Amino acid sequence: EDQVTQSPEALRLQEGESSSLNCSYTVSGLRGLFWYRQDPGKGPEFLFTLYSAGEEKEKERLKATLTKKESFLHITAPKPEDSATYLCAVDRGNKLVFGAGTILRVKS
Amino acid sequence: GAVVSQHPSRVICKSGTSVKIECRSLDFQATTMFWYRQFPKQSLMLMATSNEGSKATYEQGVEKDKFLINHASLTLSTLTVTSAHPEDSSFYICSIGGIAKNIQYFGAGTRLSVL
Numbered sequence: 001e002d003q004v005t006q007s008p009e010a011l012r013l014q015e016g017e018s019s020s021l022n023c024s025y026t027v028s029g030l031r032g033l034f035w036y037r038q039d040p041g042k043g044p045e046f047l048f049t050l051y052s053a054g055e056e057k058e059k060e061r062l063k064a065t066l067t068k069k070e071s072f073l074h075i076t077a078p079k080p081e082d083s084a085t086y087l088c089a090v091d092r093g094n095k096l097v098f099g100a101g102t103i104l105r106v107k108s
Numbered sequence: 109g110a111v112v113s114q115h116p117s118r119v120i121c122k123s124g125t126s127v128k129i130e131c132r133s134l135d136f137q138a139t140t141m142f143w144y145r146q147f148p149k150q151s152l153m154l155m156a157t158s159n160e161g162s163k164a165t166y167e168q169g170v171e172k173d174k175f176l177i178n179h180a181s182l183t184l185s186t187l188t189v190t191s192a193h194p195e196d197s198s199f200y201i202c203s204i205g206g207i208a209k210n211i212q213y214f215g216a217g218t219r220l221s222v223l
Contacts, residue, residue, distance in 0.1 A: 032210055043201045043214035044152070046109055051209075087151065091210045094140070098151040 002027040002092050006099035013106050016077045021102045023088030024070040032091035033071050035064050037084045038101070044087055047073075078106045110136040114202055114215030121192055122223055129187045129218045131202030137182035138204035142212060143175075146199040158185045192222045 007022045025033065032051050036044035048057040050066040057064045061082065063074040073086055083106050089096040111134040121127050131141060139160050144152040156166045156177050164177035174196075176188040189196055199219055203212040 034211065036214075041199075041217065041219065043112075043114070043203075043217045046211055046213060049209060049211055094205065094210055095142075095154055095157065096152075096210075096212060098153075100151045 002090060002097050004088055004090055004097055004099035006086075006088050006102050008102060009100070010103040011105070013075075013078055013104070015079055015106055015108045018074070018076045018078070020075070021073040021086055021104070022070060023073070023099055025088075025090050026069075027090050027092065027097075030090060031093070033066055034089045034091070034096060035071070035073055036087040036089065038087055039084050047086075075104070078104075080106045080108050082106050109211075110134075110138075110204055110207055110213040112202065112204055112213050112215040114218055116218060117216060118219045118221075120221045120223065123193050124191055127189045127192055127220060129189075129200055129202075129220075131185045131187070131204075131215055133183045133204045136204065136207060138185075138207075139182060140205045141179060141185040142203045142205060143177060143185075143187050144201045144203070146201060146217075152201065155187075189220065192220070194222045196220065197222045 003026045005024045035047040038044045048064040053068045061076050065072050085101040087101045089098040113132040115130045141158040143155045155170045156164045158164045158177050158179040160179045179185040201217040203214040205212045
């Protein structure tokens with residue numbers, strides 16, 4: 001059965017303190033791994049999609065990487081506006097299976 | 109990315125009543141739409157896949173007669189929660205897919221509270 005596990009559950013950072021979020025997965029034949037950002041009371045906002053081990057994508061302070069077993073979302077010099085829940089999902093044949101998310105809080 | 113409008117954003121209803129939630133694709137003809145529910149501090153759980161012009165495909169454990177889905181056009185899908193009960197209180201989110209590489213774009217969600 002496909003599984004997506006995210007860690008840590010919650011992360012508190014000071015502004016400017018870089019860190020990484022982890023998404024480990026078990027899926028037969030990865031078709032794609034997705035990162036989304038979700039603000040409280042809102043729907044998820046698409047960030048990145050990765051398809052093969054070694055692939056990397058960047059957007060502003062965020063960088064997503066992919067290996068055969070896990071993906072990392074690196075946050076460089078975060079700002080308070082980066083505070084949100086970050087969700088990871090794998091493509092299971094036109095369906096997305098989501099992890100539970102990492103709640104990120106960045107304090108100024 | 110695609111723009112998805114979901115309405116209403118919040119609804120409070122009495123137990124036993126039915127509630128309809130609309131999901132509109134504003135700039136893309138969506139042949140496939142998805143409906144999720146999310147409990148506090150939990151992840152999104154897929155309820156059903158809605159295909160334009162055909163019956164929705166429900167995930168295991170989701171009651172078809174309880175959660176009625178209609179996808180009558182390429183820009184509109186509706187979810188009706190019939191005879192709602194307090195345990196149906198949740199955050200319901202729709203998404204559209206089939207755009208590129210199975211990326212899904214989400215609406216803002218509907219917070220349903222059943223009294």
